[in-house]
Amino acid sequence: MKVLKGRDILALGFMTFALFVGAGNIIFPPIVGLQAGPNVWAAALGFLVTAVGLPVLTVIALARVGGAMDSLSTPIGRVAGLILATVCYLAVGPFFATPRTATVSFEVGVAPLTGDTPLALFLYSLVYFLIVLVVSLYPGRLLDTVGRFLGPLKIIALGVLGVAAFVMPAGDIGAALPAYSNGAFSKGFTEGYLTMDTLGALVFGIVIVNAIRSRGVESPKLITRYAVIAGVIAGVGLALVYISLFRLGSGSHAIAAGASNGAAVLHAYVQYSFGTLGSGFLAALIALACLVTAVGLTCACAEYFSRLLPLSYRTLVIGLAGFSLLVSNLGLTRLIEVSVPVLTGIYPPCIVLVALSFCHGLWRHPSRVVAPVMLVSLLFGAVDAIKTAGLTEYLPQALANLPLSAQGLAWLVPSVITLAFMVAVDRWLGAPRESLA
Known part of the structure; x- marks a missing residue:
């Protein structure tokens, strides 16, 4: 019976962590930390529930049923399950999350260097999605590409930023905004929706299971065990990243008091802490984090829709990458404006589906x-x-x-x-x- 070696399990955990940490994971915690003021850790706790706890539970729930979302949604019927799965895949795929990875990485890391112009965005997104396309065409190599190479690079970059947040705080904690003065936990809870981590976990489940199977593991019990371990590793990594970013944001009042989003907070902090190297460091960090997530989302969406449509995996990868390229050129602001209400509406049934999946035997x-x-x-x-x-x-x-x-x-x-x-x-x-x- 084929089993994974320790280094393969660790690589699987790194891959899972790297798939989750994308645009939203990096830009939302700093603004929560800045705006929550003295209530930052109450808000952080709520944020961690929806941005760490629920995604890990989702990975475990999917592993128990073989990784496919349609298996998890069996209790609501085939048609309802198909609609739910399609909405989730489209939301975290070509409609919102995948294009957002390109626009965030451009506006945070590249636009300050090149200028925020339509031409610059188009050229950047073109190169960006060409890379996504090439890597996504070979899903069997995902564990090697992401788990052994891109994942560790992302962890090192985030580690540098996380240590700096605690060792080199930019200043003292400021006052809390009214939204965080009362009900900081619930505000953090709903802010966690914006990372799309739970929806992403519903999509990534099959990617994680397929990565395990690509190593020759066929035992359902072993597949579940390895997926759970990978989910826990990713959850611990996510929690550490979020905690450091909350700390970064909470101590940035003196340099980013008027910031309206986490990207501005990050840019101000990195410039303050790393000087002239700040913009380059931030550009590399954001681009790397977003690129890995875009690859995972593209692979997962192509895998899912290849089972529903008379189209090959390769054709779908090309189509998804091309559509995401077009949507990304609409700009970050418009994408966020449209995505927030949609996520607020579809998150509750997904939370219910995952939570109740552990209670079927009752x-x-x-x-x-x-x-x-x-x-x-x-x-x-x-x-x-x-x-x-x-x-x-x-x-x-x-x-x-x-x-x-x-x-x-x-x-x-x-x-x-x-x-x-x-x-x-x-x-x-x-x-x-x-x-x-």
Whole structure:
């Protein structure tokens, strides 16, 4: 029976970590740290729940069912599962996350050197997605390319930045913005959505499992074990990165008090700490982090859609890279404006799906419980999405003032109530127990 050696397991963990750490992971924690002020660690705790805890749980949940998202979504039916999976793949693939990796790496690391012009963005994104295309065409070599080479380079670069955040703070902690003065934990919780890590984990699950299989491992138990280890390694790495970036942001009040996004905070800090070398260092760090994530997303999306469409993996890789290139040239601001409401709406049912996947054995018929709770979370998540989009005036007053609505968690209480009710219904109706992984 084929098993992985210690260095292969470590490389798998590095690959998983490298796949997760992309644009959002680097630019969102610093702005949270800056704006949360003295409440930074309460906000950080909430952020870590959605940006570390949930992604690790998602990797584990997917490993238990063979890595495919459609297997995880079995309780909600084939059609609903297909729709959910397609939405998630498109969101973290060519519509939002993949193009965002290019625009963030350009605007943070390259634009300060070349100027923020449409031509510069086009040329940069063209070269960027050509590299993504070439690497993604050979998914069997992903563990070697990312795990053994790009992953360690990214870890070294992030390590330098993380150590600097603690050893060379730029100043004292400033005052908290009103949003973080009350409910810092819940604000950090919803800010964690923006990293797309949980959605990314739903997409990366099959990539991780295929990387294990590419080494000749066929035992389902071993595949699950190695995926869990990889998820834990990635989770620890993510937590360390986030903690250092929160510290970086919280100590940057003196040099970035008026910053409106994490990219500005990072740029100000790196310039302050590393002088003339700062821009070059930041450009390399952001480009490397984003490039690895873009490769993982492109591979995962091509793998998924090749099973749904009469198109080859190679054709889909070319199409996805080309579409992402076009979308990336719309610019970072427009991408974020559109993506935030969408993520706010689709995150709740994904959280419910992952969390309840560990409880199937407790119920007579998992579909009776999981499907209604996911539906309720989707409906009330849409309420949060409408508010996030600034369209509150179109909501009935009763929906605009739901419990926890001010914290962006209007879906939570209705989902818990629905869960309790459907568990009672499941026990009352009874039925042959289904065996779901």
